[in-house]
Amino acid sequence: MAPQRFHEQFEQIQRSMPDVPLAMGPDDSAEFLYEKGVVLARDGEEARVVEDTVRQHFTTFAGLTADHVRRASPETNRSGITRIQVGDPGQGDRSGDPAVAGALRALRATEGRAGRRLVSRNHVVSIAVNACPGDEPVPAPLTQQPNPAAAECTYDPDTAVGVLVVDTGLMRDYSSYPLLAHTDGDLQVKECDDDGILQQYVGHGTFIAGLVAAVAPNTGITVRNTLNDAGAILEYEFGDKLFEAVERGGWPDILSLSAGTSNGRTDGLLGLAAFMEELRTRRTLLVAAAGNNASATPFWPAAYADLPEYADSVLSVGALRADGEFGACFSNHGPWVKAYAPGERLTSSLTGFDVPVPYVYQHSTYDACRFGFAYVCTCQSPRHTGVLSEERAAAPTGKPDQVMFEGFAHWSGTSFATPVVAGMIASHMTAHKETDPRVARTQLLASSTEYAEVRGAHVPALRPPTWSPVPVVPLSPPA
Incomplete structure (x- = not known):
């Protein structure tokens, strides 16, 4: 179980990002925070592979419509990364996001054939700790x-x-x-x-x-x-x-x-x-x-x-x-x-x-x-x-x-x-x-x-x- 302080920090960071729904991951151990409903991929061919694979996975196994999976950002950033929406961020609670977890699972076989990672959660990077320094000043x-x-x-x-x-x-x-x-x-x-x-x-x-x-x-x-x-x-x-x-x-x-x-x-x-x-x-x-x-x-x-x-x-x-x-x-x-x-x-x-x-x-x-x-x-x-x-x-x-x-x-x-x-x-x-x-x-x-x-x-x-x-x-x- 994540310690109380991690939950407190979750609330603090969520307040600083009011328009970004966050979840803890990968489970109750809460090693990290990430954006719900979204995955990252490299722009170009890899982003297309991710979109197609996840779309097929969800329409086959989760009953979602084909247009549910889409680019969350119209343009890639300087790092050559694009955000892909794979689920409704309103679903689920802070303990996890089934849509993102399903998207990651869907790409495992494809990643094995490609020889490198194709998809990732959109993690929260924070001042170094359970989202905070070792203590307060x-x-x-x-x-x-x-x-x-x-x-x-x-x-x-x-x-x-x-x-x-x-x-x-x-x-x-x-x-x-x-x-x-x-x-x-x-x-x-x-x-x-x-x-x-x-x-x-x-x-x-x-x-x-x-x-x-x-x-x-x-x-x-x-x-x-x-x-x-x-x-x-x-x-x-x-x-x-x-x-x-x-x-x-x-x-x-x-x-x-x-x-x-x-x-x-x-x-x-x-x-x-x-x-x-x-x-x-x-x-x-x-x-x-x-x-x-x-x-x-x-x-x-x-x-x-x-x-x-x-x-x-x-x-x-x-x-x-x-x-x-x-x-x-x-x-x-x-x-x-x-x-x-x-x-x-x-x-x-x-x-x-x-x-x-x-x-x-x-x-x-x-x-x-x-x-x-x-x-x-x-x-x-x-x-x-x-x-x-x-x-x-x-x-x-x-x-x-x-x-x-x-x-x-x-x-x-x-x-x-x-x-x-x-x-x-x-x-x-x-x-x-x-x-x-x-x-x-x-x-x-x-x-x-x-x-x-x-x-x-x-x-x-x-x-x-x-x-x-x-x-x-x-x-x-x-x-």
Whole structure:
């Protein structure tokens, strides 16, 4: 069964996409979200094969009319993908979509003969977790230094490493944080709701940019607000948005991406196929978050790092807990995760420093780690009651908690381990005058002698020199 938090996030993302009916998939485990009634196919001959095969399947076995299967989009997108409607999106509930499942089954034999996948769900790509970061941000006092702290390095625009962050937009007063003085990009479209409360995910991109700048001050950071809406976007649109992000300012040295989705497969996302092929021909290194589902299921695009044809161009990053010795409870894991970095209770800039801003928690903490770990993790502490939890509760247990942000925050997730690693690669490039980010990645991993334990496996651990471990509190034994 999907945890309560996943159901809460489903509601949050559905509100951000009011015109897109969503379902959970592939079953009650709810590994991903997807658009109901629609499948994706490559344009041209493959789209025609999909339409004809699905139409025949449904008219023969499901009693639908022949014109029920049709193009849902009049034109293909930049990624060469088209949406094909295969059923009434109003049918069924959030637990699944029989029309889409039937369409996928209808194409299995055809795909086997073709030797590659022809059809896919239209997945929701979101900020990396059960559709959300590892936890919600917690205010940190302005007297506390960022963690990782700022490295001793001078910014030089002529040698600065280009880092592109594809995420939510920058807070309007982000430049009041000195480390972000050289950062550029898109502003968050709407920071607060009508009551002046920070909206969920606001500050995510600013927090990430602050981490990159702390680990590698000699970076030219650009932030794009591709994931401005609740940190989520449909797969059909995502490939196009990535093309748009990298081409607005030219392909960067490093692309830091803290979003993705599982899809129940081991061959990637159909909607990203064109972008990933283009990435292979460039010198850009994609550093991607492994996701926060505490799962070994491949999470894309991070899991492209385990496919031989993309191993040189993608680095997948998992999260270590606050002491840096073991994996964080929420971090995805498995052989497709190629490096781990601190990702629990990091400290960076959430908002600018001009005016304090209130935030109301969306999720309640749990009485115990929702992933079964035996330390006081971000699932449990610090305690708070959230809006979405209260809305789902049959009997409300208390008023949602409100806090005030005035600059710094603690936040957890592979979302944040990822820019730490992006920064370490950029710092290596500066220190060794290396101009190729893929070579720098290889050199950095080869020179690292540090390891951590994740689910019984010893894995490469990248801990920046300015990062300070935070002691972990074990759970008290039962009385």
